[in-house]
Amino acid sequence: MFDSHYLPLINGEFTAFTEETFPATDATTGERLAVITRSGAAEVDAAVAAAKAAFPAWSATPAAERAKLLLKVADWLEENTERLVRIDAHDIGRTVFELPQDYRQAIGQYRFFASAISTHDGWNNVTPGGWAIAKREPLGVVGAIIPWNVPAIMVSFKLAPALAAGNTVVLKPDENASLSTLELAKYLAEIFPAGVVNVVPGFGEEAGAALTGNPDVAKLAFTGSTEVGRIIAHAGASRLVPVTLELGGKSPNIVFPDIDDIDAVVDNVTFAATFCNGQSCLAGTRLFLHDDIYDTFMEKLVTAFRSIRVGSPLDPETRLGSVVSPKQGERVLKYIETGKAEAKLITGGERVEVPGHEAGWFIAPTIFETTNDSTIAQEEIFGPVLSVIRWNDFDTMIEQANDIRYGLASGVYTSNLRNAMRTADRLQAGQVWVNQYVNLVDGSPFGGYKESGLGREVAKETLDAYTQLKSVMLAEQVPPPFYV
Ligand code: NAI
Ligand code: MG
Numbered sequence: 001m002f003d004s005h006y007l008p009l010i011n012g013e014f015t016a017f018t019e020e021t022f023p024a025t026d027a028t029t030g031e032r033l034a035v036i037t038r039s040g041a042a043e044v045d046a047a048v049a050a051a052k053a054a055f056p057a058w059s060a061t062p063a064a065e066r067a068k069l070l071l072k073v074a075d076w077l078e079e080n081t082e083r084l085v086r087i088d089a090h091d092i093g094r095t096v097f098e099l100p101q102d103y104r105q106a107i108g109q110y111r112f113f114a115s116a117i118s119t120h121d122g123w124n125n126v127t128p129g130g131w132a133i134a135k136r137e138p139l140g141v142v143g144a145i146i147p148w149n150v151p152a153i154m155v156s157f158k159l160a161p162a163l164a165a166g167n168t169v170v171l172k173p174d175e176n177a178s179l180s181t182l183e184l185a186k187y188l189a190e191i192f193p194a195g196v197v198n199v200v201p202g203f204g205e206e207a208g209a210a211l212t213g214n215p216d217v218a219k220l221a222f223t224g225s226t227e228v229g230r231i232i233a234h235a236g237a238s239r240l241v242p243v244t245l246e247l248g249g250k251s252p253n254i255v256f257p258d259i260d261d262i263d264a265v266v267d268n269v270t271f272a273a274t275f276c277n278g279q280s281c282l283a284g285t286r287l288f289l290h291d292d293i294y295d296t297f298m299e300k301l302v303t304a305f306r307s308i309r310v311g312s313p314l315d316p317e318t319r320l321g322s323v324v325s326p327k328q329g330e331r332v333l334k335y336i337e338t339g340k341a342e343a344k345l346i347t348g349g350e351r352v353e354v355p356g357h358e359a360g361w362f363i364a365p366t367i368f369e370t371t372n373d374s375t376i377a378q379e380e381i382f383g384p385v386l387s388v389i390r391w392n393d394f395d396t397m398i399e400q401a402n403d404i405r406y407g408l409a410s411g412v413y414t415s416n417l418r419n420a421m422r423t424a425d426r427l428q429a430g431q432v433w434v435n436q437y438v439n440l441v442d443g444s445p446f447g448g449y450k451e452s453g454l455g456r457e458v459a460k461e462t463l464d465a466y467t468q469l470k471s472v473m474l475a476e477q478v479p480p481p482f483y484v
Helices: 041-060 063-092 099-119 151-164 179-191 204-213 226-239 262-278 291-306 326-342 394-402 417-426
Strands: 021-025 032-037 123-127 130-138 141-145 168-172 197-199 217-223 243-246 252-255 286-290 344-347 366-369 385-391 411-413 467-475
Touching: 032 179, 041 130, 041 141, 041 168, 041 197, 041 204, 063 099, 063 151, 063 179, 099 151, 141 151, 141 204, 151 168, 151 179, 151 217, 168 204, 179 197, 204 217, 204 226, 217 226, 226 243, 252 262, 252 394, 262 291, 262 385, 262 411, 286 291, 286 394, 291 344, 291 366, 291 385, 326 366, 326 385, 385 394, 394 417, 411 417
Parallel strands: 141 168, 141 217, 168 197, 217 243, 252 286, 252 411, 286 385, 366 385
Antiparallel strands: 021 032, 123 130, 130 467, 344 366
8 A cells, every 4th residue: 555665756756865764654553654755955955946947837838728637636536535545544543434525625626726717817907098907927936834634635725726826836745644645746746747746745844944945935835833834924024925824723613502403513513623533723622502501412412422433543433533643642631631630521531542553542532611711722732622611691702712812713503693693793713604514615715813824725815825916007009108
């Protein structure tokens, strides 16, 4: 299933200057799956130079031709989904039950941007005696850095809009989740002209820093922690290149007492907090539960959390696998210890052993009863840990829901239209889901308020961030000076 050694993709070739490697390990068995070249500044600089050289021809390629290749990527991903899902399941511990949805989402992005670009090519209008044309031009080399939680989706969020718009790309996958991206790279190398897409696996402080610091990178696109997002934003600021950031979240999920199907809402809220093994920036991790239904709802919620099947990510019946690495597992457990000291543990709160997968960090689905000002309610944990907060006064609840440094997503459950509308209106979040969660539709903008980021992905507006406007004025003949 795996090659023994994966190399960076630079200028259409799998090649490196260094012999240094790092291992890709199975998240639940600890087994070495492959080794990956540890890209440094030499690989990154060569990749950026290749992307720079490929840019003039690629940006001059008709959008329809570029779109054709993106549609091929989508088809290839569709044909290879099953294989790539198994690769991710081994590499990052996510379940084979859930991962196919990542691929559907990613496939949708390639197809969406292949179409959207055809409607985005500037506009023109007639001025007296001439034309004013606002022409959209690609920026150049895009440096993209992505995290480990949803690799297929992250690659698509960066590659699809950047390439559709005519940019060339140097992509750095995360050191914990490079394998499915490097498998995809083999196909990208087959179909794209050399240098258009380059992939440089490696570590943040090495390959990542070399990419953000390279003077030939014309735009930075990042998804990951707010802390590293700030470093990327500084790098962009110092060279005056645009930056888009999709960062952390601690999203409120708000339940009104007027819901008419309590079991459906319990299922939805459970999923919102535990999908992706809790490692999602848009997870609904702060549950605002109304006083009037608190006890009934909580009882059902605890039952739902306890019935989540934890196990091998490769077992189709498993609903919760392991978090990505020992480092992430320890981080989650540390938050759980903080929670035990400052809040009331309702269920979970421990590492679970799965026979045959002793190296995995499986965390029991965990519920705390707490207040919005506690550490576990304020900080992004990135594990299956839910903070439940009781509410009864609407204004106070909204104030608390917004009392957080993040603003990525949110959920509202109600059968009352007025409650839905006034809540959606007042939440400081880039995404509000009403009576649903985690539904990212191709074309609907996704991105954060406040410290959750800058810019929007998934939508037509995303193409604005991968292009710049040039104003071209044409006159039929040279007019006298200062004419209006
Ligand atoms: P991270 O932000 O350190 O890693 C994300 C990417 O940034 C990786 O590709 C990494 O190699 C790169 N990177 C790290 N330092 C860099 C630097 N100095 N220059 C350039 N690139 C750099 O996130 P990490 O440490 O994996 O996770 C820590 C926490 O971040 C998680 O517990 C979670 O709270 C949050 N996170 C949020 C994500 C999101 O989707 N918004 C995704 C991953 C993590
Ligand atoms: Mg791994």
